[in-house]
Amino acid sequence: MSTTPQTVAVLVGSLRAGSTNRKLAEQLRDSAPEGVVVDIVEGLDAVPFYNEDVDGETAPAAAQALRERVARADKVLAVTPEYNGTMPAVLNNAIDWLSRPYGQGAIAGKPFGVVGTTPTPYGGKWSHADTQRSAKIAGAVVVEDVVVSQPGVEVDVLTDPEVQAKFRSALTQLVEYTPETVAA
Numbered sequence: 727m728s729t730t731p732q733t734v735a736v737l738v739g740s741l742r743a744g745s746t747n748r749k750l751a752e753q754l755r756d757s758a759p760e761g762v763v764v765d766i767v768e769g770l771d772a773v774p775f776y777n778e779d780v781d782g783e784t785a786p787a788a789a790q791a792l793r794e795r796v797a798r799a800d801k802v803l804a805v806t807p808e809y810n811g812t813m814p815a816v817l818n819n820a821i822d823w824l825s826r827p828y829g830q831g832a833i834a835g836k837p838f839g840v841v842g843t844t845p846t847p848y849g850g851k852w853s854h855a856d857t858q859r860s861a862k863i864a865g866a867v868v869v870e871d872v873v874v875s876q877p878g879v880e881v882d883v884l885t886d887p888e889v890q891a892k893f894r895s896a897l898t899q900l901v902e903y904t905p906e907t908v909a910a
């Protein structure tokens with residue numbers, strides 16, 4: 727089964743330069759299956775907090791750019807750590823912008839997965855569950871199986887072959903997902 731070529735827009739939940747999740751996203755981009763473009767959407771910190779007063783016929787340039795990048799993609803993958811038991815605000819904010827206009831946001835109908843790691847035994851599972859719920863309410867088609875909450879304890883997630891295989895497999899599953907995948 728192959729649905730390539732296609733583009734997967736990636737939203738990274740961490741802004742810090744040394745982010746492990748960002749490095750994971752870059753690894754996925756660099757090892758993507760042939761024909762698959764992994765487009766890491768930069769500049770989420772430049773997107774202002776969602777405000778209905780500035781969203782309408784026009785939107786702030788950074789929000790508009792985010793919407794266009796995601797609208798152009800076939801699938802969306804969030805790669806994120808967990809902050810205080812949920813997703814980082816920067817990711818939540820991106821999903822808010824992508825969810826509007828209601829029912830017609832850039833994320834509407836896009837197959838959506840979430841992966842990531844934190845240096846705890848839980849690997850960010852609450853963040854990932856909340857991201858799935860939020861994306862679903864925003865109109866995405868959440869691919870329930872495409873979720874990896876990888877604990878970054880006792881393992882180097884950037885080099886461990888089993889961990890690497892898990893992340894790559896999640897990307898492949900998302901790439902191969904079609905609505906018929908589940909209907910079959």
Ligand SMILES: Cc1cc2nc3c(=O)[nH]c(=O)nc-3n(C[C@H](O)[C@H](O)[C@H](O)COP(=O)(O)O)c2cc1C
Pocket residue numbers: 740741742744745746747748807808809810811812843844845846848849850
């Ligand atoms: C404000 C804040 C809150 C955090 N809360 C959690 C948390 O609830 N659960 C968790 O597993 N890690 C938590 N962490 C640790 C992050 O998962 C850790 O910093 C992680 O490495 C960030 O990912 P990054 O390397 O991609 O930046 C928190 C970190 C920060 C800065």
